[in-house]
Structures are given as structure tokens and as C-alpha cells.
Amino acid sequence: MERSAITAQLTEIMIDVFDLDELEYRDDLSAADIEEWDSLSNIRFMVAVEKEFGFRLSNSEIESLKNVGEMVDLIERKLA
Amino acid sequence: MNDALLGIIGDRPATRTIALAILDAWPDHARYLEKSLSARTVSELQTTELLAQAALTLEGARLPELAANYRWTCDRLREEELFFHREGRYRLTTFAEADAEVYSNDAYMERYVDGLLLSQVMWYNHVASCTYYFTQAPGLIPSDAKMLEIGPGHGLMTYLAVRDFGLSAATVWDLSPVSVEHTRSALARLGIGSVNCAVRNALSVSETDDKFDFVVLSEVLEHIEDPAEVMRKLRAIVAPQGLVFVNVPINSPSPDHLYLMRTPDEARDLLRKTGFEIMSEAMFATQGMKLERALKNAVTVSVCMFARPV
Structure with missing residues (x-):
């Protein structure tokens, strides 16, 4: 899957999970940039990613992610 | 300490002491606490301080350990949240499972009970539910009421009632x-020595037992395999003009939560279908989230209901 397609899908997931009207994707987007992104909504975000892309994330993968770009990198590796 | 958080807490020293202890143990929790506290009304902040004072009276001497155990408990709850959103159900369904994993595990229980005590102070839905109970009950229950609380935990609901509700027992x-x-x-x-504390199974009550004017079940029914059976039994010991207060969380995964309710109507039916009429209700979502959004995302909502027997 093209990276641009992954980022488009991820943006849709984030808009839904974090209840946003719109979101301009950047690789360095993190919880610090989105008010509704907290420890609880992060769990829903991770599970939504799992369901959308069809794989399971480990706890260490979930805990190590620093920003959305790292999530895209991880999705690329998982789908490769 | 985070200035915004300090500003929200204001001149509430017990709340401040607990928030500082938690941030010492868990600096990354600042944003959660800021959001949780900023969602509170003045009345809810007053309840927060009252509960914080009680928590410090109970366990203030070991506050750093308490704060560390709060963090540990939140880690366990996040694991349950992950399971819940992946699988769409609570992990455990029987009391035997919860007993083996949680209740009979002394080391687990010690940390878990500490964590839950601080959650009573720091989680928005807990404080808002307590504020609703604390402000509404005096106008709804009979004067000189005989109160029964089932599954009292640290006894905070009974403490508030004995202190302020004019109970006879x-x-x-x-x-x-x-x-x-x-x-x-x-x-x-x-400082409450007058409460009759008894080992008793709510399922063992009968029509001939003493009646109570006010029966409280706060965060209890979700721990039971068949909560409707408990409410049907308890109906027999609520006085004709008496009242029950039920606080039950929906979509609330926890290591010992067994009975999953997904909607407010499922919570209401626990009373409507077991011989009660709801007189007053309120719902409080985690972090003060709007109810519609919380339900859409299966986020925890505390459903609080006062009901009378019919």
C-alpha cells in the first residue's frame, strides 16, 4: 500500500476517533497537538488502526510510538 | 507543577496534595488530570476536596505508595480497555474468575484498592456521580432514614450520608x-463509629427482613454475574416510601467487572424490570465527555439513578 494511501486512511481514523472536524496530516503530529488524544482515546485509536489494516499491535509497539509518522512506518512494515 | 492544573485546583489543599503526589509518581498524567479537573463545576470541585480530605485521612501517611498504586491500577485498566475495544466484551464473566485473579490475590488487591481510592478523587465521572448523590439524596430520602449500603468499599458514600443526610441508622x-x-x-x-458493618449476601434477603428507607449500591452491580436478580431480591427490603440509589458504569472495562451494559437503557432496565420506578437520573461520562460521543465511542459513562419500589 502506498504511504499516501496509508496516511489518508489514518487521517480518517483520527478524525473519527478524536472527534475532529478536519485534520491536516503531518508526520510529526502527536498527542500534544490534539486535545482529545489522551491515554484512553489512544487505545481506541490503536484498536481502530488494527481493525482498519488487519493486524494486531503488541503492547511494546503501542507504547513506543511517538507520533503519527512512526505509526505510518509501522503500518508499512506490517503490510510489507 | 503544571500552572493550569494549579489554577483549576485553586485553594483546595487536599486536592492539591493528592495531585502533586500523583504527578510525582506519574508526570505524564498531568494532561489527564488537567482535563478531568477542568470539566468540574464549583460544586464538583468542592466534592473533590471533601473526597481528597477523606482519602488523606484514610491513607495520607502512605501517599507516595498510594500514588504509585494509582498508576499501577490505571495500567491494569488500560489493559482491560484494550481488550474491551478489541473484543467488544469484558474479559471476565464469572465471580469465580474475578475471585481467582483479583479478590483472592492479596498483593493485587492492596494496590488495586489504593488505586480505586484515588480514582474517587481524580476521575471526573466518579466525583460528578458522588456530587449528584450528595446534593440530591437529602431532598429525596425520608427524614430519619435507615440507610443500607451494599458493597461499600472505603465507605465514602456511607460516610457522606451519616455526616450530612440526617440518618437515624x-x-x-x-x-x-x-x-x-x-x-x-x-x-x-x-470518625464514623456508629455504622453496623455486617458480612451478608444481598441474595440472602427475604420479605421478613428489616426494611430500609435508603439503599445504596454504588459501583457494585457491574461486579455481579446477575445484577437483576440482586435488585429483585433487594426490592423486598426497601420500605414502601423508601428509595434506592444505584450508580452503575456502562462500557467500563475493569479487572473485576463482569456484567457489561452498553446503553443507559440497559442500566435503567436493571431497575424498571425489577420492581422500581426511576425518580431521578443523571449520567456522567469519563473526563466530562458529551454523552452522545461517549456512547458512540463506547467510553465509560456512570449512570446514577434514584428509584422507588412500585
């Missing part, structure tokens, strides 16, 4: 002798 029941002793000790430390 208060009783607490729990299945576990260890829990009953824990509640008795906690109430004594809070």
Missing part, C-alpha cells in the same frame, strides 16, 4: 469478611 453489607473489616476500619478513621 446506617448499615453496610459486604460478602467478604475482609472487606467488611476494611470498611469498619475506614469509617472509624473518618
Whole structure:
């Protein structure tokens, strides 16, 4: 899957999970940039990613992610 | 300390002391606490301080350990949240499972009970539910009421009632002798020595038992395999003009939550279908989230109901 397609899908997931009207994707987007992104909504975000892309994330993968770009990198590796 | 958080807490020293202790143990929790506290009304902030004072009276001498155990408990809850959103159900469904994993595990229980005590102060839905109970009950229950609380935990609901509701008597029941002793000790430390604390199974009540004017089940029914059966039984010991207060969380995964309710109507049916009429209700979502959004995302909502027998 093209990276641009992954980022488009991820943006849709984030808009839904974090209840946003719109979101301009950047690789360095993190919880610090989105008010509704907290420890609880992060769990829903991770599970939504799992369901959308069809794989399971480990706890260490979930805990190590620093920003959305790292999530895209991880999705690329998982789908490769 | 985070200036915004400090500003929200204001001149509430017990709340500040607990928030500082938690941030020492868990600096990354600042944003959660700021959001949780900023969602509160003045009345809810006053309840926060009252509960914080009680928590410090109970366990203030070991506050750093308490704060560390709060963090540990939140880690366990995040694991349950992950399972819940992946699988669409609570992980455990039987009391035997919860007993083996949680209630009979002394080391687990010690940390978990500490964590839950601080959650009573720091989680928005807990404080908002307590504020609703604290402000509404005096106008709804009969004067000189005989109160019964089932599954009292640290006894905070009974403590507030004995302090402020003009009761004639208060009783607490729990299945576990260890829990009953824990509640008795906690109430004594809070200066409430007049409560009858008994080991009793709510399922064992009958029509011939003493009646109570006010029966409280706060965060209890979700721990039971068949909560409707408990409510049907309890109907027999609520006085004709009496009232029950039920606080039950929906979509609330936790290591010992067994009975999953997904909608407010499922919570209401626990009372409507077991011989009660709801007189007053309120719902409080985690972090003060709007109810519609919380339900859409299966986020925890505390459903609080006062009901009378019909």
C-alpha cells in the first residue's frame, strides 16, 4: 500500500476517533497537538488502526510510538 | 507543577496534595488530570476536596505508595480497555474468575484498592456521580432514614450520608469478611463509629427482613454475574416510601467487572424490570465527555439513578 494511501486512511481514523472536524496530516503530529488524544482515546485509536489494516499491535509497539509518522512506518512494515 | 492544573485546583489543599503526589509518581498524567479537573463545576470541585480530605485521612501517611498504586491500577485498566475495544466484551464473566485473579490475590488487591481510592478523587465521572448523590439524596430520602449500603468499599458514600443526610441508622453489607473489616476500619478513621458493618449476601434477603428507607449500591452491580436478580431480591427490603440509589458504569472495562451494559437503557432496565420506578437520573461520562460521543465511542459513562419500589 502506498504511504499516501496509508496516511489518508489514518487521517480518517483520527478524525473519527478524536472527534475532529478536519485534520491536516503531518508526520510529526502527536498527542500534544490534539486535545482529545489522551491515554484512553489512544487505545481506541490503536484498536481502530488494527481493525482498519488487519493486524494486531503488541503492547511494546503501542507504547513506543511517538507520533503519527512512526505509526505510518509501522503500518508499512506490517503490510510489507 | 503544571500552572493550569494549579489554577483549576485553586485553594483546595487536599486536592492539591493528592495531585502533586500523583504527578510525582506519574508526570505524564498531568494532561489527564488537567482535563478531568477542568470539566468540574464549583460544586464538583468542592466534592473533590471533601473526597481528597477523606482519602488523606484514610491513607495520607502512605501517599507516595498510594500514588504509585494509582498508576499501577490505571495500567491494569488500560489493559482491560484494550481488550474491551478489541473484543467488544469484558474479559471476565464469572465471580469465580474475578475471585481467582483479583479478590483472592492479596498483593493485587492492596494496590488495586489504593488505586480505586484515588480514582474517587481524580476521575471526573466518579466525583460528578458522588456530587449528584450528595446534593440530591437529602431532598429525596425520608427524614430519619435507615440507610443500607451494599458493597461499600472505603465507605465514602456511607460516610457522606451519616455526616450530612440526617440518618437515624446506617448499615453496610459486604460478602467478604475482609472487606467488611476494611470498611469498619475506614469509617472509624473518618470518625464514623456508629455504622453496623455486617458480612451478608444481598441474595440472602427475604420479605421478613428489616426494611430500609435508603439503599445504596454504588459501583457494585457491574461486579455481579446477575445484577437483576440482586435488585429483585433487594426490592423486598426497601420500605414502601423508601428509595434506592444505584450508580452503575456502562462500557467500563475493569479487572473485576463482569456484567457489561452498553446503553443507559440497559442500566435503567436493571431497575424498571425489577420492581422500581426511576425518580431521578443523571449520567456522567469519563473526563466530562458529551454523552452522545461517549456512547458512540463506547467510553465509560456512570449512570446514577434514584428509584422507588412500585
